[in-house]
Amino acid sequence: MIVSELSPEELASRLASPGLRLRTGPVVTRIQSRLTSVVQGVALHYAHYAVEGEGSFADFRVRVASPHSLRRWLKPQVYFHFDGASPFLPLPANQAFAMLEWGLNWCVSNHCHQYLIIHAAAVERSGLALLLPGPPGSGKSTLCAGLASRGWRLLCDELTLLDLATGSVVPLPRPISLKNESIDVIRRFAPEARLNPPVHDTVKGSVAHMKAPEQSVIRGAEPARPRWVVLPRFERGATVSLEQQSRARTFMRLAENAFNYDVHGRRGFELLANLIATSDCFECRFSLLEDAVEALDGLARRT
Amino acid sequence: MSSLSALRWRTTPIDAIAWREWDGEYVVRSERSGNTHLLGPLAGRVLQVLLDASSALNSDDIAAELSDELAATDAAERKAAIEAALSEFKRLGLAEPVQE
Numbered sequence: 001m002i003v004s005e006l007s008p009e010e011l012a013s014r015l016a017s018p019g020l021r022l023r024t025g026p027v028v029t030r031i032q033s034r035l036t037s038v039v040q041g042v043a044l045h046y047a048h049y050a051v052e053g054e055g056s057f058a059d060f061r062v063r064v065a066s067p068h069s070l071r072r073w074l075k076p077q078v079y080f081h082f083d084g085a086s087p088f089l090p091l092p093a094n095q096a097f098a099m100l101e102w103g104l105n106w107c108v109s110n111h112c113h114q115y116l117i118i119h120a121a122a123v124e125r126s127g128l129a130l131l132l133p134g135p136p137g138s139g140k141s142t143l144c145a146g147l148a149s150r151g152w153r154l155l156c157d158e159l160t161l162l163d164l165a166t167g168s169v170v171p172l173p174r175p176i177s178l179k180n181e182s183i184d185v186i187r188r189f190a191p192e193a194r195l196n197p198p199v200h201d202t203v204k205g206s207v208a209h210m211k212a213p214e215q216s217v218i219r220g221a222e223p224a225r226p227r228w229v230v231l232p233r234f235e236r237g238a239t240v241s242l243e244q245q246s247r248a249r250t251f252m253r254l255a256e257n258a259f260n261y262d263v264h265g266r267r268g269f270e271l272l273a274n275l276i277a278t279s280d281c282f283e284c285r286f287s288l289l290e291d292a293v294e295a296l297d298g299l300a301r302r303t
Numbered sequence: 304m305s306s307l308s309a310l311r312w313r314t315t316p317i318d319a320i321a322w323r324e325w326d327g328e329y330v331v332r333s334e335r336s337g338n339t340h341l342l343g344p345l346a347g348r349v350l351q352v353l354l355d356a357s358s359a360l361n362s363d364d365i366a367a368e369l370s371d372e373l374a375a376t377d378a379a380e381r382k383a384a385i386e387a388a389l390s391e392f393k394r395l396g397l398a399e400p401v402q403e
Contacts, residue, residue, distance in 0.1 A: 246325070251330045261339075269332040
């Protein structure tokens, strides 16, 4: 069963209690919430995702809820609960869905140590993965959304999971987090993309999530072999360029961008070294998304 | 002669070091510290010479091993650069002077 097969009432009821067991890639999360914005966000963004049975195992149990106090009415806030604990400070109630998304990222990055986890977006074409590691503001998610709108399969927006045995990228396709100007850039670039209304004044500025393309969700169990590592660098006014990068320096960038490189010791070193040895490494400077997508399409065409 | 010149060096046990080289640059992981380092061409070659050596080497031995590759550089400069690399290896736990 997938989420869209539940009626709006069934979805709201299941999210309220006992919780919706949602499969995203290799992860099953039991999500509970009575908040309308969370129900609507799940209905929009997770329509094509599998729902696991109520008695089945869930890797994580999370809840997004208002406090039982006056704060429910006065400047309402929401909390993210994980196994009964609240690992984050509360946020304004209108950020509830964004908080769920950030919380789900936190669950994976802090617990899924069966993978080497890189802070990077990843997309796939012809079985080959293109990794986009980068800090906030580098244009990582914008490029990822642009590529996912032009024929590349979305593997993940934030957390690239590398299989320790095979070195392949294990897909974790989830909504793409767009911030500030990127929201309008994607609206113009891909008018067909489904975005929820932006939430303003978050710690990251204005935030809207773009729904993952349906095909990327349907093919969510198909791994992809890393082939390119592209360090995105958004620079206002820059002409697009793809400059080959030193493999050793790109290795260090990936290690620095990994959440759990140290956890895996020598195995993590060997995994990253093999990835780098079989990948071409570039920096992509860009200001116009159209040009950057065209340049990266060119990489795939040359292979 | 600097005080470093007299010292003979060896790497920490070979299985405590993992390394890869691409286009003259090296990434090196020390099992002892758990840290990974980026080494430039000279430092990387010095480490390789030490890893390949069957006994401890001093900076003159290493300079002799690398004489073909570093023929264009001044001998004193070459030796100073090798000794700087050895000092850095000591700090990083990649190599150590042998007590004689």
